[in-house]
Amino acid sequence: MTTLAPAKTQLPQVTHARNPGMALDLDWVASVQANTSAIERRAASLGGRRSVKKDYQAAWLCKAVSLIDLTTLSGDDTWGRVERLCAKARQPVSPWVLEKLGMTGLTVGAVCVYHDMVETAVRALEGTSIPVAAVSTGFPAGLSPFHLRIAEIGESVRAGAKEIDIVISRRHVLTQNWQALYDEMREMREACGDAHVKAILATGELGTLRNVARASLVCMMAGADFIKTSTGKEPVNATLPVSLVMIRAIRDYQDRTGIKVGYKPAGGIAKAKDALLYLSLLKDELGHPWLQPDLFRFGASSLLGDIERQLEHHLTGHYSAANRHAMG
Template sequence: MPAPTTGLVSLPPAHPSHDRNPGMALDLDWVASVQANTSAIERRAASLGGRRSVKKEYQAAWLLKAISLIDLTTLAGDDTPGRVQRLCAKARQPVRAETLTALGMEGLTVGAVCVYHDMVETAVRALEGTAIPVAAVSTGFPAGLSPWHLRVQEIRESVAAGAQEIDIVISRRHVLTQNWQALYDEMREMREACGEAHVKAILATGELGTLRNVAKASLICMMAGADFIKTSTGKEGVNATLPVSLTMIRAIRDYQDRTGILVGYKPAGGIAKAKDALLYLALMKDELGHPWLQPDLFRFGASSLLGDIERQLEHHLTGHYSAANRHAMG
C-alpha cells in the first residue's frame, strides 16, 4: 500500500455499487459437502503475524483504511441519547483534525454507527448531513430468543426509524441440531423484513461448537440472502478469531465462485488493538482481494479499536504515544 495521500483511502458509499445478494434456493447437497480442516485453518491463521508486517508510512496508510471500515458501536445497557450523540460526533471526526490534516486525510469517517433499536432515531439525527449509515442490532440481540413475531417486528421498526443496516442474530439451536431448513427459512424471512436495508447475519461463532458448523451456517445465511456475515454479538465468551474469520471468508469465496455474488464480512468483538486490525486486513487482502478492503464488503465491529489506531497515528507523526484519554470515544 502506498504512503498516505489524500486519495489513499477512498470514501465510497457504505452500500455497494455491485448487486445485493438475492440469495438462492437451499442446496442441502452443497451444505453436506462442506468441510473444515481445523488444524490446517489454525496453522494458516497462526502464520499471519509472522508473514505480514508493515511499518512507518505504510502502516499509517493501512490504519487509515481500517478507520474507514469501523462500525463504531455502543451496545451497553446504560446507553443514553447523550452517549450516542457523542459517539456519532466521533464517527464524523474519528481522528483529531490536526492529525488528519498532517496525513492529508481530511473528511475521513468511520463506516457506520451501530446501536440498539431505541437509539436509532437519535443516531440518525446526529449523523444528518453525512453519508454515515446507522446500523441497528435487532431480532432479540444478543441471544435471539425472543418470540419470532417480535423479532421480525423489531426489524421493521428499526428500518422505519431510519436504520440503513440491520445486524440480526441467528437461532444457534438450528445450527447445533443441524436443522438447516429452519435456519434458511428464518434468515430468508428476516432478509425480507429488512426491505432496502442491508442485513448482516450474526452467527455467534463462539457458540456453534465447530469450524465446520461455522462454515455451514455461513453458507446457509448467504443462500438465504445475507448481505454480510458477521462473527459475533460481542457478548459471547469467544468472539472474533482469525481461524473463525478464515473459515467464514473462505465460505464467502466459495459462494462467489459458484454464484458470482459478493457477500461482505464483519468480525466483531475482541478487536481492540491496531495490530489486530492489520492482521485482519492482511487476511482479507490475501484471501479475497482488494474489493473486500472497502466498507461495502468489510467492517470491523468495534469501539476501542479506534482509540488505539488514533494513538498509533499520532505516534507516527510525533514519535510519542499520547495518553489514551486524549482519544475518548464519547
Template sequence: MDTTTSPTQGLLPQVTHARNPGMALDLDWVAAVQANTSAIERRAATLPGRRSVKKEFQAAWLLKAISLIDLTTLSGDDTAGRVQRLCAKARQPVAPWMLERLGMTGLTTGAVCVYHEMVETAVRALEGTSIPVAAVSTGFPAGLSPYKLRIMEIGESVRAGAKEIDIVISRRHVLTQNWQALYDEMAEMRAACGDAHVKAILATGELGTLRNVARASLICMMAGADFIKTSTGKEGVNATLPVSLTMIRAIRDYEARTGFKVGYKPAGGIAKAKDALVYLSLMKDELGHPWLQPDLFRFGASSLLGDIERQLEHHLTGHYSAANRHAMG
C-alpha cells in the same frame, strides 16, 4: 425466498456491486462443506507474522481501517448524549491536525451501530453525512425472544431510519443441524429488512465446530445475507482468526458458485491497531482488494478506534499519548 427483485435495488451509497439476492437451499452443497480444523489453525497462527507494514504505509492502512469501523455502543446504560457523542466521533474520527499532516480529508467511520432505542437519535446526529446507522435486532444478543417480535423489531428499526440491520441467528438450528429452519429464518429476516442491508451474526463462539461455522455461513448467504458477522461481542469467545478464515473462505466459495459478493464483519475482541492490520492483510490475501472497502468489510468495534488514533499520533510525533485522550464519547 423470492429472488425476482433486481439484485441492484436497495444499494447503500457506498455499495458498487450487485446485492446478494440469495438462492434456493442446496442441502447437497451444505453437506459437502467440511473444515480442516488443524490446517485452518496452522494457517491462522502464521498470519500475524506474515505481513509487516511500517511508517507511512502503516499509517495508510490504519486510516483505511478507520473507514471500515462500525463504531458501536451496545450497553444497558446508553443515553442519547452518549450516542450523540459517538456519532460526532464517527463524523470526525481523528483529530483534524493529524488528518491535515497525513494529507487525508473526508474520513469517517463505516457506520454507527446501536440498539433500536437509539436509532432515531443516531440518525438525527448523522444528518448531512453518508454514514449509515446499523441497528442490532432480533432479540440481540441471545436471539431467544418470540419469533414474531424479532421480525417486528427489524421493521421498527428500518422505519426509524436504520440502513443496516445486524440480526442474530438461532444457534439451536445449527447445533441440531436443522438447516431448513435456519434458511427459512434468515430468508424471512432478510425480507423484513427490505432495502436495509442485513448482517447475519453467527455467534461463532457458541456453534461448537468450524464445520458448523462454515455451513451456517453458507446457509445465511443462500438465504440472502449481505454480510456474515462472527459475533455479538457478548459471547465468551468472539472474533478469532480461525473462525475468520473459515467464514471468508465460505464467502469466496459462494462468490465462485453464484457470482455474488457477500461482506464480512469480525466483531468482539478486536481492540488493537495491530489486530486490525492482521485482519486487513487476511482479507487482502484471501479475497482481494474489493473486500478492503466498507461495502464488503467492517470491524465491529469501539475501543479499536482509540488505539488506532494513538498509533497515528505516535507516527507523527514519535510519542504515545494517554488512552484517555482518545475517548469514544
C-alpha cells in the same frame, strides 16, 4: 424455494449488486468441511508473514478507520452518549493528524446502536453518508418470539436504520436443521427491505469450525448481505481461524454465484495491530474489492482509540494517553 428479489435501493458506498440469495442447496451444505489444524496453522502464521511499517502502516490504519462500525451496545446507553459517538464517527481522528497524513474527510463506516437509539443516531449523522446500523431480533441471544423479532426489524427500518445486524438461532446450527436456519434468515432478509442485513452467527457458540462454515453458507443462500462473527457478548468472539473459515465460505459463494457478500468480525478486536492482521488476511483471501466499507467492517469501539494513538505516534514519536481518545 424461490429466489429472493434484489432490492433496488443501495447504501451510499455500495457499488455492487446485493445478494439476492438462492434456493437452499443441502448437498452443497453437507459437502462443506473444515480442517481445523490446517486452519489454525494458517491463522497462526499470519503475523510473521504480514507486517507493514511507517507510512504504509499509517495508510492501512486510516483504511481500518473507514471500515469501523463504531458501536455502543450497553445497558446504560443514553441519548447524549450516542450523540457524542456520532460526533466521533464524523471526526474519528484529530484534524491535525489527518491533515499531516493527507487524509482529510475520513469517517467511520457506520454507527451501530440498539433500536431505541436509532432515531437519535440518524439525527446526529444528518448531512453525512454514514449509515446507522441497528442490532435486532432479540440481540444478543435471539430467543424472543419470532414474530417479535421480525417486528423489531421493521421498527428499526422505519426509524431510519440502513443496516440491520440480526442474530440467528444457534440451535438450528447445533441440531443441523439447515432448512429452519434458511427459512428464518430468508424471512429476516425480507423484513429488512432496502436495509442491508448482517447475519450474526455467534461463532463462539457454534461448537466447531465446520458448523461455522455451513452456517455461513446457509445464511448467504438465504440472502445475507454480510456475515458477522459475533454479538460481542459471547465468551469467545472474533478470531483469525473463524475469520478464515467465513472468508473462504464467502469466496466459495462468489465462485458459485458471482455475488459478493460482506464480512464483519466483531468483539475482541481492540488493538491496531490486530486490525492489520484481519486486513491482511482479507486481502490475501478475497483481494482488494473487500477492502471497502460495502464489503468489510470491524465491529468495534475501543479499536478506534488505539488506532488514533498509533497514528499520533507515527507523526510525533510519542504515545498519547488513552483517555485523550474517548469514544463518547
